[in-house]
Each structure stands twice: as structure tokens, then as C-alpha cells.
Amino acid sequence: MATLFPALDTPSERPALRFGDRVLTYRELAGAAGTLAARISGTRRVALWATPTLETAVGAVAALLAGVPVVPLNPRTGDGELAHILADSAPDLVLAAPGAELPEPLAVLPRTEIDVAAGPQASAASPAASRTTAGDEDPAFVIYTSGTTGPPKGAVLPRRAVAASLDALEDAWGWTAADTVTHALPLFHVHGLVLGTLGPLRRGGCAHHLGRFGAEAVTAALEAGATMLFGVPTMYHRLAEAVGSDPALVKALAGARLLVSGSAGLPLHDHKRIAAATGRRVIERYGMTETLMNTSVRADDHASRPGTVGVPVLGVELRLVDETGTVQEACDGETIGEIQVRGTNLFSHYLNRPEATAEAHTADGWFRTGDMATRDRAGHLRIVGRKATDLIKSGGFKIGAGEIENALLDHPGVREAAVTGEPDADLGERIVAWIVPVDPQAPPGAQELADHVAGRLAPHKRPRDVRYLDALPRNDLGKIMKRALHG
Known part of the structure; x- marks a missing residue:
């Protein structure tokens, strides 16, 4: 398989990761991640203590370079849930920042500290570090997602899915190496880790993590050159409340190339308040842990209505199905069906849960998302709720x-x-x-x-x-x- 991070093959002095005042160039990232990758190479699976830090990003890159599946752990997870995840995923060791305090369930695992300053900084070490023998179907991540009943399930995401989704967003958003993505998202799930951090690295751009979300931090990042803002509706709601009294924020948002919201629907009144104040729209995309990205409003599509999540991204097939299993072809904005998808973006299976994996798919290979939607004349989807209530x-x-x-x-x-x-x-x-x-x-x-x-x-x-x-x-x-x- 081709490298997930081509920019690490010929590393430069361009910034790759920025967390607050801490910055790593591509040359420094290649050195630190390459050195860590060599240390964990051959490991069956590793856990990653996913604090919002530079170390977490380096740890994830290193695992991918080594071809070792990584299990991101939410540092705020209770001991009971954490114990279940560890027992289910059985990692060989845990990657953590130096000095990080780990809870009791992790005490049984060997600990490997992530040194962001480690390794040679010369480009000669980089090509080897950025290549792995892992194939397209080999797992990149095991990310735990809450179901409606029972403990969380581990969705196994192959390298193929990570590459396919990030490349599909390159097509949808015109995403290039010139972009800097800023966000304050957690790094233990898809939105913050895969899209917000690894996405810029795959493009050769920069990922700028704010640490803590706030209007002032967003303003400063955009004023400093960030071109894309990723957030969830709660964040955009707070920005929508602030634009009426914060001219610096208004100017910063107006200058962004792309404002992207995901993980849930953004209320229409927040769309309208931000657009009215800044002249910029917030575009929405739709995905989930098991599928990564399914749809998005395209950056060059100015006809989409606020509240829609766009059209299927490159490589994704999508259909709406009613309760009888009949495919709904109507594009009237009213006919509701469950979203089912298939494509290179999909997870391979739930770890240790073959029955759950089978139940999540139809007999002809489509994944049942459980989300209900309508489709308008232009093919834009609008999510209307869950098939289940839980x-x-x-x-x-x-x-x-x-x-x-x-x-x-x-x-x-x-x-x-x-x-x-x-x-x-x-x-x-x-x-x-x-x-x-x-x-x-x-x-x-x-x-x-x-x-x-x-x-x-x-x-x-x-x-x-x-x-x-x-x-x-x-x-x-x-x-x-x-x-x-x-x-």
C-alpha cells in the first residue's frame, strides 16, 4: 500500500502539527514518529492515551507508520468502561505522553512514552519511516463506539478506509497542502483524530489544535493563517452566539476558506446567524465511526440548503430504504428512509463481535446506519433522526x-x-x-x-x-x- 503520509517521504521545514505554542515541522515529525515506529514495530496492537496533545498525534502517526493497529482511549472514560475496552482489544502496550497519569486499569500494561523530540531530524531517515508492509485491509484503528444497549463495540477501521475517506474529502472540499485545519476536537474518535489531525498530514498541510475551544482561540488561529475550521454543532452554536458582539471573530470567520460542522445536525438558526454576520456558510458532512465519511456538502456547491449534509463523497454508494427493505428513489424532500451505504470507506468488522457485524449489514452487503433521511431534488440528504430511539x-x-x-x-x-x-x-x-x-x-x-x-x-x-x-x-x-x- 502507498504511504498514508506522502509528505513524510521528503520532509521539509513546513509546520505539520501545532498544539498551542508547540510546533513540529514535517522533518521533526518524521524523526519522532519514525523513531517511535521502530520501537513498536511488530507489536500486535497498541493503546493510545489520547489527550489533546502533540504526543497523541505523534503516537497515532507512529503506529500507522509501523503498521500497528491503535486503540485510542478517552482519558475521561470511567474505570468500568475502560476495563471493558482493554479486555476486548487486548493491546500489548499503551502509548502515553511523558508524565501522564494513567488510571488503574492501565497499570497492567507496559508503557511506552512518546518523545516528540526523539530521533534523527535529517531527511535521510524519513522515507524508511514513512513506509510499512501493511496492506489495504490491515487494520489502522480500533475505535470504540457506544451502541444502544450493552458495552461499547470496537469498530475495526482498515487503512483502506482511512485513505479513501480522506481522499474523498480532498475531492469534496478542494483540500490541499496549502490548508491549515484548526479545531479543538477530542483525539479519541474519528472527527478529531482522523479528519482533523491525520487529514491535514495526508494532504501535506498543517493541523492546528486549539487545546480548549473558545471564540478568542478560534479568532487567533484564523488570524494566524488557518484556512479551515472543524467543529461540532455545540461549538458553532457558541460561535453563533458570539458573532453579534465580537467583530474580530466575525472578520476571522469571514476570512476562512471553509467552515465545517459534523457529528450531529447544526440547527438552522445557527446556520443563519453565522451566515448573516460573516457572509460565510457552514457546510455539513455526515459520517460515523463505522463508515468514516459518507456525504458532504461540496465546497463548490452553492445551491445546497442549510441543514443538509450534501451528497455521497467519492467512492461511496448510498441508498434510502423503507421498513420493508424497499429502496426509496424519491427525491422530494419528504420521503424518509434508512440510510444504507457501501464502499471503500467502511469498517471491516466489530472486534470479537461477528454476530453484531452480520446484523449491521444487509444480505447484499450494505451497512445499516440506523439514521433516517430524506433527499431533495439535487440529491442532498437531510438527516431526520435515528431509526432507533436510544x-x-x-x-x-x-x-x-x-x-x-x-x-x-x-x-x-x-x-x-x-x-x-x-x-x-x-x-x-x-x-x-x-x-x-x-x-x-x-x-x-x-x-x-x-x-x-x-x-x-x-x-x-x-x-x-x-x-x-x-x-x-x-x-x-x-x-x-x-x-x-x-x-
């Missing part, structure tokens, strides 16, 4: 209700629990917990339950609202009727 999109994260319910039921004061999502102007959806307490006279408090969930799973999975009931509504089979909770 996947919550909050703050750019896709969160399974089932695992939160399980965590709540582990609290001694909780008899029954259900979790749903409700629209939220900032988060997209907020997590709502419906609780039947053991003692109605002394129910556990909302903050206590939120802390309980955050400690077992991750802070972004905590309920934002807690509502108390005498009993949960159930059907004749005992299944909780969640739609009745909002009735």
Missing part, C-alpha cells in the same frame, strides 16, 4: 442510552431507570434520566446521579436533567415505552 447525540458525541441506564441502575437508590434525549440549543440533545427511586421520600439527588454516571462512564454521558416517577410506562411485554415519557 442513540443520543449530545455535544458532538453519540451516546447509547442503554449504558447510562445500566450505570444508573447500579446506584443503590435507583429502582428503575430510563434515559432519553431532548432537544437542546447548545448540546444538540441533552441527556434526560427518568428515575423510579427505591425510597420515594428520599430519592438520590440529580447531582449525585450525574456524578455517579460520570464516574463509571465519562462526564459527557452524565444526565443533564433528572425526573422522578412512581413507575415507568411499559407495554404488555414489559418493555419501557420511552415515547410516552415525553407525552
